[in-house]
Amino acid sequence: MLDYTVHNYMEDIIKNLVKEMLRERPDVCDCDTCYWDICALVLNRIKPQYLEIETNIQKLSPFMLNRLRNLVLDAMVLVANNARPYHGKDQTVTIQLQNLSEPLVRRILTEMSETNEFLRENKESLPVIAAMILNQLEPRYAVTDRGGAYLRARELELQFLPSIMSKVYNVVKQFQG
Numbered sequence: 001m002l003d004y005t006v007h008n009y010m011e012d013i014i015k016n017l018v019k020e021m022l023r024e025r026p027d028v029c030d031c032d033t034c035y036w037d038i039c040a041l042v043l044n045r046i047k048p049q050y051l052e053i054e055t056n057i058q059k060l061s062p063f064m065l066n067r068l069r070n071l072v073l074d075a076m077v078l079v080a081n082n083a084r085p086y087h088g089k090d091q092t093v094t095i096q097l098q099n100l101s102e103p104l105v106r107r108i109l110t111e112m113s114e115t116n117e118f119l120r121e122n123k124e125s126l127p128v129i130a131a132m133i134l135n136q137l138e139p140r141y142a143v144t145d146r147g148g149a150y151l152r153a154r155e156l157e158l159q160f161l162p163s164i165m166s167k168v169y170n171v172v173k174q175f176q177g
Helices: 009-024 032-043 062-081 101-113 117-121 123-136 145-156 160-176
Strands: none
Touching: 009 032, 009 062, 032 062, 101 117, 101 123, 101 160, 117 123, 117 160, 123 160, 145 160
């Protein structure tokens, strides 16, 4: 498996915004489960940004900040009205925010590097290549294995993998010149 690091900088903005808004709303549960569910819902509704951008909430445009605040409010209501069955009990469920598109792209690039000399010889470009691909993909954030299973089921759809493969191919082709 190829070794590189990528990061969706929108995660930083959303995590901070959700924390801020939960402090403003003591009526909304702020446990880890609800916090991560809210973050995942919002991140699945916005365009990812894997190439570094402004990550300071105060420097966002008023329009963008208002849009994100509205998405967070919608997610808070959705999470509050659909509590997980184990909410409020001792949890044995592992909670971890993960965009399932990231390991999928890593797997595709790893397989592609077996036959693509450019990828093998330019490993330092892999984070940028992966970031450019991920910026074009719909985010697929999940916080539990069960949620991840629902999102992975989408990979079985007929056009899912071919559409991702074409994006990967096009980005790699751009880099090859």
